[in-house]
Amino acid sequence: MKIKNINVSEILKPTFWKITSVIIVIVGLFSTYFRFTQGLGATTNLQDTVPWGLWIGFDFIGVGLAAAGFTIAATVHIFNMHKYEPLVRPAILTAFLGYSVVVCLLVVDLGRPEHFYHPLYMWNIHSVMFEITWCLICYSTVLLLEFAPVVLEKFNIKAPIKILKAISIPVVIIGVLFSTLHQSSFGSLYLIVPGKLHPLWYSSLLPVHFYVSCIAAGLSMIIFESFLIARGLTKEEGFQNTGLKMNILSGAAFAVLIALIAGLLLKIYDFIDSGKLYLLTIPSTETYLFYLEILLGTIAPIYLLSHKKLRENKKWLYITSICVISGLILNRINVSITGLAASSGVSYFPSFDEISITLMLIVLAIFAFRLVAKNFAVFITEEHEHSVSEKDIAKTKPITIS
Amino acid sequence: MLKEKGILFDVTLCIGCGSCYDACKEANNLPKTSEDFLKDHLSDNTFNVIEQYDDLYARKMCMHCNEPACESVCLVGAITKTSTGAVVYDADKCIGCRYCMQACPHKIPRYEWGTTTPRIRKCNMCAERVSNGLIPACAESCPNEATLYGDMDQLIAIAKRRLQENPDKYYQHIYGLEEAGGGHVLVLSPVPFEQLGYIPELPKESMPEFTKRAMEKIPSVVVGGGIFLGGMYWLTKRKNQIAKEERSKNEN
Amino acid sequence: MVAIFVLTAFLFFILVDLVVLKFQGKYHPAFEPTFSQFDLSMFEKNRFVIPQNTLFSKGHTWLKEDENGLVNIGIDEFGMTALGMLTISNCALAGKTLKRGDILFEGNYGNNKVKFLSPISGTVQSVNPDILSKNISDPYKNWGVQLLSKDFSENRDKFFSGNDAVNWIKKEYIKLKSFLDTHALKPELAGETMFDGGTLSNDMLYSLVDKSTSDFEKEFLSL
Ligand code: SF4
Ligand code: SF4
Ligand code: SF4
Numbered sequence: 015m016k017i018k019n020i021n022v023s024e025i026l027k028p029t030f031w032k033i034t035s036v037i038i039v040i041v042g043l044f045s046t047y048f049r050f051t052q053g054l055g056a057t058t059n060l061q062d063t064v065p066w067g068l069w070i071g072f073d074f075i076g077v078g079l080a081a082a083g084f085t086i087a088a089t090v091h092i093f094n095m096h097k098y099e100p101l102v103r104p105a106i107l108t109a110f111l112g113y114s115v116v117v118c119l120l121v122v123d124l125g126r127p128e129h130f131y132h133p134l135y136m137w138n139i140h141s142v143m144f145e146i147t148w149c150l151i152c153y154s155t156v157l158l159l160e161f162a163p164v165v166l167e168k169f170n171i172k173a174p175i176k177i178l179k180a181i182s183i184p185v186v187i188i189g190v191l192f193s194t195l196h197q198s199s200f201g202s203l204y205l206i207v208p209g210k211l212h213p214l215w216y217s218s219l220l221p222v223h224f225y226v227s228c229i230a231a232g233l234s235m236i237i238f239e240s241f242l243i244a245r246g247l248t249k250e251e252g253f254q255n256t257g258l259k260m261n262i263l264s265g266a267a268f269a270v271l272i273a274l275i276a277g278l279l280l281k282i283y284d285f286i287d288s289g290k291l292y293l294l295t296i297p298s299t300e301t302y303l304f305y306l307e308i309l310l311g312t313i314a315p316i317y318l319l320s321h322k323k324l325r326e327n328k329k330w331l332y333i334t335s336i337c338v339i340s341g342l343i344l345n346r347i348n349v350s351i352t353g354l355a356a357s358s359g360v361s362y363f364p365s366f367d368e369i370s371i372t373l374m375l376i377v378l379a380i381f382a383f384r385l386v387a388k389n390f391a392v393f394i395t396e397e398h399e400h401s402v403s404e405k406d407i408a409k410t411k412p413i414t415i416s
Numbered sequence: 417m418l419k420e421k422g423i424l425f426d427v428t429l430c431i432g433c434g435s436c437y438d439a440c441k442e443a444n445n446l447p448k449t450s451e452d453f454l455k456d457h458l459s460d461n462t463f464n465v466i467e468q469y470d471d472l473y474a475r476k477m478c479m480h481c482n483e484p485a486c487e488s489v490c491l492v493g494a495i496t497k498t499s500t501g502a503v504v505y506d507a508d509k510c511i512g513c514r515y516c517m518q519a520c521p522h523k524i525p526r527y528e529w530g531t532t533t534p535r536i537r538k539c540n541m542c543a544e545r546v547s548n549g550l551i552p553a554c555a556e557s558c559p560n561e562a563t564l565y566g567d568m569d570q571l572i573a574i575a576k577r578r579l580q581e582n583p584d585k586y587y588q589h590i591y592g593l594e595e596a597g598g599g600h601v602l603v604l605s606p607v608p609f610e611q612l613g614y615i616p617e618l619p620k621e622s623m624p625e626f627t628k629r630a631m632e633k634i635p636s637v638v639v640g641g642g643i644f645l646g647g648m649y650w651l652t653k654r655k656n657q658i659a660k661e662e663r664s665k666n667e668n
Numbered sequence: 669m670v671a672i673f674v675l676t677a678f679l680f681f682i683l684v685d686l687v688v689l690k691f692q693g694k695y696h697p698a699f700e701p702t703f704s705q706f707d708l709s710m711f712e713k714n715r716f717v718i719p720q721n722t723l724f725s726k727g728h729t730w731l732k733e734d735e736n737g738l739v740n741i742g743i744d745e746f747g748m749t750a751l752g753m754l755t756i757s758n759c760a761l762a763g764k765t766l767k768r769g770d771i772l773f774e775g776n777y778g779n780n781k782v783k784f785l786s787p788i789s790g791t792v793q794s795v796n797p798d799i800l801s802k803n804i805s806d807p808y809k810n811w812g813v814q815l816l817s818k819d820f821s822e823n824r825d826k827f828f829s830g831n832d833a834v835n836w837i838k839k840e841y842i843k844l845k846s847f848l849d850t851h852a853l854k855p856e857l858a859g860e861t862m863f864d865g866g867t868l869s870n871d872m873l874y875s876l877v878d879k880s881t882s883d884f885e886k887e888f889l890s891l
Contacts (some may be wrong), residue, residue: 015837017768055529062459065514068670092645094652125512125527125534129492132511136492143515144491144635187645191638194639199632205626206485206519209618221630244697245685250863258697307834332698338681340675343632344455363669 035377042374045367054125057367061360063185068364069123072372074200074346076116078224079339081232083109085269086194091186098262102241103164103392105236109381110157113150115246118375125229140204144178156189164390183261198225204349212353214293214304219284220349226280230273231342232268234315237335247387266328270338271319276387303344303352313340420501420568421546422600423555424431424575425475427612428585429562432466432473436554440464443553460528464554467613472605473614475554475563478503478524478539479592480600481527485621486516486525501568501600502541510536521596521618541600552637568600571641575602597622677831718834719808723827725787727891728840729772731820731827738793739813739820744772746840748807750888751777756799765791768819769891773812782880785891787827790817793812805816826891840888847887 049057060067086105090098121127133147160182163175178185199225204211217223240258247256285291294301315337324330355361386392434453440463441448450456454468464477481501487503494509495516514532522612528534532580542552547668556627564571575590591603595618603614610616689696723731728747732740747799756772760766772786793814804810828836 031685051532051535053530053532054527055531061529062517063523065517065527068674071670071674088645092649092652094649094656102618122512123513125514126510127512129509129511132492132509136494136509138491138493140488140624140628140631141491142631143489143513147491187642187649190645191641194637194641195634197734201625202630203515205630206489206623207521208623208626209521209615210518218626219630241696241698245689299669307671328698332696338677340619340678343678344671347674351670363670363673387450402555 025344027175035381038370038373038377042079042377045370046374049122049367049371050127057365059362059368061362063358063360064351064354064362066312066354067362068351068368069119070370071347071350073119073123074115076112077197077200077344077345078108078228078231078346079235080112080116081193081228082236083112083196083232084153084190085229085232086266087160087186087234089269091183092190095235097265097326099260100259100394101236101240101266101395103161103237104387106157106160106385107189107386107392108235108239110154110161111330111382113154113157114382115375115379117150117154119372122371142199142205146196146199148205149199153189153196155183155191156192159185160189168390194225195226198222200224201349207354210354210357212300212356213290214300215349215353216398217284217288217290219280220282223277223284224278226273227342227345230270230277231338233270233273233345234335234342237263237266237270237331238339240330241335243387243393247384258324260331263331267319267325267331267334270334271325274312274316274319274338278316280306281312283310300348300352300356303348307341307344307348310337311344317342366393378398418429420499420600421541421568422480422568422571423541423552423600424564424566424571424602424604426562426564426578427472427603428629429560430466430473430475431560432468435465435557435559436475437462437464437466439557439627449596458524458526460526460530460535460537462526463537464621469612472607472612473580474603474614476524476613477601478541479522480539480541481596481622482600483624484599485521485596485623486517488624488627489515491515494537498543498660500541500543502543502546503538504540504543505536505538507535519623520637521623522615543609560604574606578604580599583599594620597625603653642667691720718830718837722808722833723824723829723875724836725827725835725891727787727889729787731787732811734814734882737816738814739788739790739817741772741813741815742799742811743775743807744837744864745807746837746844747784747889748804750844750886751780751875753803754782756803756812757781757801758799759795760786760792761802762792765789766777766815768823778797782881782885782889783891786815787891788815788817788823790815838859843887845882 021179054060064329082101082105086098086101089095092104117410121130124130133144138144159178163178166172166178168176198221201220201222202215204220205218208216240263243256244258285294296302315334318330318337320322324334351362427459437456438454440446441461445646446461446463449459449461452511454466456462456465458465458476464475467474480497480499480501482595484495484497484503487497489533490510491513492509492511493504494511495503496506497503506652514527514536516536517527524538526537528537534638540612542550542554545552551565553586555563556614564574571588574594575593579588579590587605587607587608589609591605591609591614595615599619607611608616678805680878684698686699719730719732721732724744725731728744728750730742730744734740743756754775754776754777756773760770760772766789767784768786768789773784775782775784793816796811796812799810799812817822862891
């Protein structure tokens with residue numbers, strides 16, 4: 015496999031997003047440098063009362079949005095709904111890159127990043143964090159196994175593909191289990207702070223809330239991403255099958271609807287069961303943000319998605335997916351930052367370095383997605399899995415870097 | 417095995433002299449952090465503070481919980497409870513996730529934000545001194561016996577006796593005996609504890625209980641989920657197959 | 669506050685992207701104007717009004733025998749609108765004898781030239797001058813040529829009619845959609861008015877990537 019000559023003029027052709035990305039990455043690299051040379055105190059606004067900030071909050075968001083990796087895999091491979099086949103590879107790739115961002119952010123956030131490997135052999139099985147760490151490690155392995163055939167296919171290495179195919183169902187099942195565990199465990203992290211986390215969010219059902227909301231948001235992310243792909247890659251050379259597949263997406267949107275309704279009912283049950291309804295009438299920042307989270311992230315999308323017409327309409331589907339993602343963003347940040355602000359007694363706002371490092375990692379992940387999508391057959395059509403089409407350029411093309 | 421040791425702090429006896437503050441700094445080789453010890457607060461260089469509330473003085477330090485939240489959440493086991501009951505920390509293990517700070521119900525652990533090799537900092541009940549046969553510096557230095565160090569069962573007995581013998585002098589509660597599952601630092605006070613900045617309304621059960629309830633479900637989720645998914649796979653595959661067979665039959 | 673900040677940042681990037689696209693004169697796929705016939709409602713059967721006694725050939729021409737035994741041939745609705753409004757630029761001349769598969773009409777959607785083939789053999793009796801270079805609003809009222817045909821009845825079973833025709837047209841639209849997806853098309857405006865009163869008109873054109881026109885002919889206009 016030879017590397018295609020890099021088309022320098024093509025790469026250097028400035029576009030708005032290219033310039034923005036380069037700026038973000040350069041600034042982010044500087045921030046990263048400062049972070050590792052100056053320490054956390056100098057570069058972040060974290061302090062004793064606010065030990066976790068934007069980075070941890072963003073980890074929650076990233077993991078929540080990467081949830082499509084297991085839901086779609088389960089839909090196609092476990093529930094045998096092969097209609098959704100074209101979403102599997104993008105979802106797995108998204109999940110993998112999402113987790114990579116999360117892991118990088120975690121390492122940046124660790125006070126002693128050079129000790130990051132300690133959990134491998136220093137165990138405390140009572141810690142939720144320990145469970146999450148191991149689930150993350152195992153699930154990333156699963157994602158790699160799930161994506162490996164795509165890579166091997168390209169280099170025409172057939173033997174391992176056979177093995178991978180043979181174990182694919184157990185691998186998917188294990189992946190779903192690990193995902194279930196760590197998605198909900200991110201909620202369990204906060205079970206230990208009943209006195210600190212605002213009761214609007216604290217609940218013994220926190221893990222279940224996290225699990226249900228990640229399903230809706232993960233699928234929405236895949237919908238949103240399909241639009242991004244259609245917008246960014248369709249007209250570019252070297253990509254195919256990037257168009258919107260509305261029939262599949264509206265099917266996924268229906269699943270989002272169900273997950274959102276389940277989440278809402280669960281919330282209502284939780285509020286009634288633990289007698290927290292009165293909290294909804296206390297005017298405070300927390301209450302307003304809670305309302306915003308529910309209205310934007312749950313009620314509005316439920317309303318929009320319950321109309322078949324809107325579900326099948328590109329524009330509204332796009333808007334709805336943005337709503338659901340916004341809802342998840344609000345929810346995760348509310349749990350990890352807003353809900354704890356009152357008990358910490360100080361108001362926290364992320365520092366410049368915190369923001370720029372986060373942005374940099376997102377940009378790098380998008381770039382990585384593009385690169386992988388360009389070189390491997392990530393976007394496939396429905397029949398692909400069963401009859402490999404001749405036309406597949408991505409599979410036979412030489413590797414390109416641009 | 418050593419007997420479980422603890423500290424009893426009696427607000428009514430504390431004169432706010434600051435001896436324990438200074439002794440703690442000295443015993444732990446901590447730099448000076450404030451001109452006026454009464455205005456200082458817990459930090460990576462201050463494990464023990466004395467706060468003034470009118471004419472009362474309250475000590476704040478790690479409560480050395482019986483089932484410490486900080487210990488249970490630490491994924492690498494950097495925080496452990498010794499056989500004497502002290503909750504100690506091992507910086508060589510710590511990866512710096514700061515979950516212990518988030519989890520502690522008393523908001524005790526502090527972090528060395530200023531360095532690139534930061535450590536969690538908090539009172540360790542002078543574990544080193546104790547293993548050398550000494551008693552914690554703060555207890556040793558106290559001129560008025562406001563801070564007592566001793567066996568837990570004896571301290572509890574003393575506390576109970578004081579409450580009983582002087583019901584007017586004391587607010588009838590031993591703070592730290594049951595809060596968040598109880599700990600090895602007990603506090604007596606003439607006024608309700610929230611007036612002295614102690615965190616009120618902590619649950620009686622230990623904090624790790626809350627997580628344990630969720631963690632206990634993991635095995636059943638794994639087993640149940642595995643069976644469910646396997647079953648679903650088999651079922652839907654079967655269904656598709658039947659549908660296919662039927663279709664091919666119809667076509668013939 | 670942080671929650672609001674992160675949310676605004678997310679929405680901000682989406683908005684900036686829309687603005688950037690606006691500057692470049694492109695559309696975001698979500699807000700891309702589409703042909704009205706691509707709305708899914710078009711797949712509901714009642715929207716297809718198919719004239720009676722009319723046959724449809726696979727090359728998207730329609731045929732109808734009149735009382736004099738002549739066969740009227742025109743281009744069907746699909747052919748008239750597939751890539752934007754079709755204008756017919758050329759047409760077989762009166763007196764010419766055609767074989768099945770010869771070029772009958774030539775037209776273009778904007779810059780995309782396409783050829784429609786004759787579904788039957790015969791001699792052109794007359795040509796409708798009204799169809800040339802005009803917008804045709806009702807494709808089934810305006811026949812293009814009248815043929816005196818020798819093999820119309822033999823070929824009858826090659827054409828669709830009634831329910832078969834409806835089903836076939838539906839499939840063709842679905843095919844067209846994926847064709848447009850895979851051929852990386854950019855919609856362009858034919859005239860200034862794209863939105864008339866909020867609904868999209870058909871005056872929009874898709875410019876195709878290279879060679880797509882021949883692909884289109886192969887896929888949709890071959891007999
Ligand atoms: S008071 Fe906090 S730091 Fe001290 S042992 Fe208890 S949980 Fe740990
Ligand atoms: S910061 Fe260190 S001591 Fe605290 S929980 Fe994390 S690894 Fe354990
Ligand atoms: S026990 Fe030791 S470390 Fe703890 S407050 Fe007293 S002197 Fe300081």
